[in-house]
Amino acid sequence: MSVASVTSLPVKNTVLVENMSAVSREQRSAWLLSLPAIALMILFLIGPILSVIALSFTNWQLGMTNINWVGLDNYREMIGDSTFWKAFNNTLMYVGIVLPVSVIGGLLVALLVETRMAGKALYRTLFFLPVMGTLIAMSIVWEYILQPDFGLLNMVLSKFGMSGENWLNDKDTVIYVLAGIGVWHQLGYNLILFTSGLLAIPCHLYEAADMDGVPHGWSRFQLITWPMLGPITLFVLVITSIKAFQVFDTVAVLTQGGPGKSSEVLLHLMYTEGFEFFRTSYAASITVIFLFIILLITVIKIRFIDKRVHY
Amino acid sequence: MTGIKLSNITKSFGNTEVLKGINLDIKEGEFITLIGASGSGKSTLLRIISGLEQQSSGSITINDQDISTKRPKDRDLAMVFQSYALYPHLSVRGNMEVPLRMRAPLWQRMPMVRKINKKAHKVLKHIDRRVDDVASQLHIEHLLDRKPSELSGGQCQRVALGRAMVREPVAFLMDEPLSNLDAKLRVHMRGELTQLHRDLGTTFVYVTHDQVEAMTMPDRIALLVEGELIQVDTPDAMYNNPKHLKVAEFIGSPTINILPVTLSNEGRIMFDEQRLGSIGFGRSRANDSISIAVRSEDLKLVSTGTMKAIVTHVENMGSEKIVYACADWAKGPLAIKAGSQVTADIEQGGPIFLAMDIAKLMFFDHQGQRIVQEKIMQGVA
Ligand SMILES: Nc1ncnc2c1ncn2[C@@H]1O[C@H](COP(=O)(O)OP(=O)(O)OP(=O)(O)O)[C@@H](O)[C@H]1O
Numbered sequence A: 001m002s003v004a005s006v007t008s009l010p011v012k013n014t015v016l017v018e019n020m021s022a023v024s025r026e027q028r029s030a031w032l033l034s035l036p037a038i039a040l041m042i043l044f045l046i047g048p049i050l051s052v053i054a055l056s057f058t059n060w061q062l063g064m065t066n067i068n069w070v071g072l073d074n075y076r077e078m079i080g081d082s083t084f085w086k087a088f089n090n091t092l093m094y095v096g097i098v099l100p101v102s103v104i105g106g107l108l109v110a111l112l113v114e115t116r117m118a119g120k121a122l123y124r125t126l127f128f129l130p131v132m133g134t135l136i137a138m139s140i141v142w143e144y145i146l147q148p149d150f151g152l153l154n155m156v157l158s159k160f161g162m163s164g165e166n167w168l169n170d171k172d173t174v175i176y177v178l179a180g181i182g183v184w185h186q187l188g189y190n191l192i193l194f195t196s197g198l199l200a201i202p203c204h205l206y207e208a209a210d211m212d213g214v215p216h217g218w219s220r221f222q223l224i225t226w227p228m229l230g231p232i233t234l235f236v237l238v239i240t241s242i243k244a245f246q247v248f249d250t251v252a253v254l255t256q257g258g259p260g261k262s263s264e265v266l267l268h269l270m271y272t273e274g275f276e277f278f279r280t281s282y283a284a285s286i287t288v289i290f291l292f293i294i295l296l297i298t299v300i301k302i303r304f305i306d307k308r309v310h311y
Numbered sequence B: 001m002t003g004i005k006l007s008n009i010t011k012s013f014g015n016t017e018v019l020k021g022i023n024l025d026i027k028e029g030e031f032i033t034l035i036g037a038s039g040s041g042k043s044t045l046l047r048i049i050s051g052l053e054q055q056s057s058g059s060i061t062i063n064d065q066d067i068s069t070k071r072p073k074d075r076d077l078a079m080v081f082q083s084y085a086l087y088p089h090l091s092v093r094g095n096m097e098v099p100l101r102m103r104a105p106l107w108q109r110m111p112m113v114r115k116i117n118k119k120a121h122k123v124l125k126h127i128d129r130r131v132d133d134v135a136s137q138l139h140i141e142h143l144l145d146r147k148p149s150e151l152s153g154g155q156c157q158r159v160a161l162g163r164a165m166v167r168e169p170v171a172f173l174m175d176e177p178l179s180n181l182d183a184k185l186r187v188h189m190r191g192e193l194t195q196l197h198r199d200l201g202t203t204f205v206y207v208t209h210d211q212v213e214a215m216t217m218p219d220r221i222a223l224l225v226e227g228e229l230i231q232v233d234t235p236d237a238m239y240n241n242p243k244h245l246k247v248a249e250f251i252g253s254p255t256i257n258i259l260p261v262t263l264s265n266e267g268r269i270m271f272d273e274q275r276l277g278s279i280g281f282g283r284s285r286a287n288d289s290i291s292i293a294v295r296s297e298d299l300k301l302v303s304t305g306t307m308k309a310i311v312t313h314v315e316n317m318g319s320e321k322i323v324y325a326c327a328d329w330a331k332g333p334l335a336i337k338a339g340s341q342v343t344a345d346i347e348q349g350g351p352i353f354l355a356m357d358i359a360k361l362m363f364f365d366h367q368g369q370r371i372v373q374e375k376i377m378q379g380v381a
């Protein structure tokens, strides 16, 4: 039957076969071309993530030869670990300060700089400098500034008759000081992003607003600037929150999580557990939690906000 | 005087003088087009009227009120931009509301106030009704809830017009509003705009570099050349009675034929040692270089004669043909408009003979000024 139909429709059939082989050939070359990228992604991204997730269910320690499956033990330990919760809360606190202050601050400074006639480039450069310096090097500078006896900050304060604190050694101030440095570092970056967003707003919109009698100031910001900045604001929010969750350099250089555990943060805790105490599997489970938070931010961005800010 | 009056407007950007003393009276209810080559300063002039740009010197009055230094929103004008300039995140209704809403005090515009406060409710209700009216006038009622990104170019143009109309301004300023539309829609919108002007009776100041728009739509045309107004006149007068060579060159398609000639020492027009007809200018213009301008439809094809030319190419426009030719005596190319029958046997490279009606010729001196007809002495022997 099938043979009969093949012989009765020879022309159409060859065309079909040719089409199919063309499609499959195209597919094959598509896979071939993306193979290097896929291989690299598996090797450096997906592979490590999967192995970290796997490790978090074992009791393996760096250098040990035996490895046992322990199920959720690491996670159970984590839930009962006050240091983990301390680090978790500190990280949230840190993000809770750095995110709004550096985003709103960056936007305000960008607006101020852009409305100025002269010196735009100078201001942009000044605010962008902290971004260009590596945070490790900058942390050392901050250490000198915050040093209690001969640090710049306390010297200036004493000139005004105030006695400064031992900023980095006080468990009440340390996380705020770190957040301050975080804001200082991130603000310039956000400023540049917002500036590019502001420059991309077509000026004829403002001219139309002029003709339509839209008052300067708030009304104009609300009508044009803010909605037009929507997409870039979303990007800034996501980048800033991910960067803030990743706080590590300043903690490692300035406080090592101290005093007590009052400046311990997730990434630093993971580092100490993994590379100082060699509790690799426990560090892996912290990493999994960390990755989960980052994933959550991304999903929120894609799912809920992307649709609203684009027009 | 009612209407818009521009006195001695100049504008410089740095060292370049873009507008050099513009004087223009725009009557109330008039449709005037500003036309000129690219870079001649049309947009700049329009923006100065609107207040988006500040003139370097000179004054503007609207209905005898000096508005030279007023801000755009206090001039009571509306502008339609070439790029439409719609607010992309607002619906069509939202866009059209802006000029009315934004003139209400801030507290009335707050969300929810409408539900609480009677006065705010009344104001906003009035705005709603006005937007509905204008939308139905422009046939865009069904688009009111769409975003600009969901509209076609022509629909965007209508919305931009609607936004300008809701407030009933003293005048509409339009900067090449149709140039982003395709040819067919442009023709359609041209008619609609003219109709709209007739319905509204409001002043239209319309910038364009499109000849057809400039000729077909307005009451008057103002031709801007390198920052100077060369002539302001009705389309008819601009075409038939240009005061300057540049006007003659700019208006009309194909471009008017220009024949440069040198007068004899008796002031007669000489073509290659041959006298043209019986007209001359007298001895005051002896040996002057002048230009004769003649429209393509005023050149006639004849079977034989002294004005011989060689056809370079022929454009078939359907009902008529435009024959392009060159001749030594013309010192350049010529365009002749003729009916299809007359031109049936004309082919590229072939010779043709021309004749022109002396009454239809226009003469311009070497500075481009029209030599007024009375000064031409008829019948100099
Ligand atoms: N903001 C500005 N700064 C400097 N020069 C300007 C500015 N705006 C316009 N010009 C100059 O002024 C001249 C006139 O510009 P304008 O935009 O008025 O021309 P236009 O007649 O509208 O031309 P087009 O038909 O191309 O729109 C141009 O030479 C332009 O380069």
Ligand SMILES: [Mg+2]
Binding pocket: B042, B043, B044, B175
């Ligand atoms: Mg222009």
